[in-house]
Amino acid sequence: MNDNKHSEYSELLDFINQCPVGLVKSNKAGDIELLNAFGSQILFPLSIYSSCDLSNIKTILNYFDAQLVKQIDSFEPSFGPICEEHRFELRPSDSASLQFYSISINKISESVFQYVLKDITAIVRKEQELQELIEASAMQAGKLEMSVGLLHDVGNAVTSFGTEVAKLKNSLEWRELADLDKLLNLFSSHESGLDQSMGPGKGKAVQKYMHALKNSLAKKNSLLQEGANKLYENTSHIQDVLNIQRHYVKDKVKNKRELISLFSVVEDAIAIQAGVILKRNIELIKDFSPKLPRIEGDHTRLIQVVINILKNSAEAFDSISHQDQRYIKITLRALEQEGLLLLQVSDNAVGFDPEKATELFEKGQTSKQTGTGFGLYNCKQIIDSHHGEISISSEGIDKGATLRIKLPYK
């Protein structure tokens, strides 16, 4: 070999020697014929721990991964990759941390096998750190899911509790007290007749007794009403607190969806808002189609929407100028061709400027003098999350308003 060639050869050898992966050439039996510096850097410690000298790579590998050696021996093609980036590990001592290696084996011919070794300890550590991070965030997500589930379940329970409280509250409007008054008036005008049939002075005594009875009942009724009102207020407060928490976790987890009846959603909302409606002497007209299909959704959040809409409608009567019979008409039917359920709430209350219809769904927008403007915005968020549509229209001030919600049932 002349000097030039010799120098090139040296350079090539040096290049291979310094290659930053371990390169090993062996024969079929595994006897090491060539080994670069990194190959030795990796293999030598392995040979020590497998208690054999650094002469046969299969003997060394057999200590760490006998299966891999079987794979080499059973490889039938005359050439090709036997394994790629196969991993194995070594613990240098009890106190030392694990070292990780990867090996790729390539059969070049029947008598030439090429091994590429890498020390992947740093990479594996990073992977482990990443895995720990993933597990930690999964645990975090699990906790979040649990809180969301809890909020949802407690929310549902509180909603049905609220419905019962509202029913109780409404049932405490005792008309019998007024009837008792009428009876008392009747007795008062027939006092002498009572005296005749029952004995002198008895007419007065009966009236006195009935009067005391009525007062006692009225007192009890008022106490019960007071109690029911407090219960109602506290339930509303609990619902408000839960709603705040729900909004906090709203975007973090997909909401739980189940098959629900929009009919029962609307009935529950009416029960809760009945007081607000009756108080204003508003006639509630229900136009519900029977046997409506169920929809996939969140019962509690949809109730919030309907409650909000009924409340808006009822409060819209507070600033009307006309004297017509007040009404809120609720329509519930299926739009079969479109696969949608339509919930429509219309009233003959104050209405609004038609040009402002779309603005009303924006955060902070309101047509009410004392509104926060979050009601309709939140309704839209909830309906959007159910893949539905919500719209509101009015022909103008004092001409009433109509709100429409469409929710898919297929």
Added chain:
Amino acid sequence: MELKLEQQDLFQALEALDNDAYDELDFGLIKMDRKGHILAYNKWEAQLAANNQEAVIGKNFFTQIAPCTNNFMVSEKYGLFQGQLDETMDYVFTYRIKPTPVRLRLLAHESSNNQYLAVQLKS
């Protein structure tokens, strides 16, 4: 004076010698600073590794010249020793990418900024 790889007090003996004396040794010798930079590289080692004696001066032995020693068996022992390091072991170098069995002696002492690696071919 003829030094042997296995002899006692090899560290002190090497500290007393100069580069010319290192070239007379019948084993390979690499003298480094505490960080592994080569201070002297004797003739025996240069011939076996086919390296130019002057060209390697100042380079890092473990990472640039002999990466085959850059593991917890050799380089890390220099990095972690306390008091003194004097350890003899059988190893395999890759001179011209041929696996070559050698005996190594790793030497360092807290009193000096020099550390040594002595290399002998295993017969």
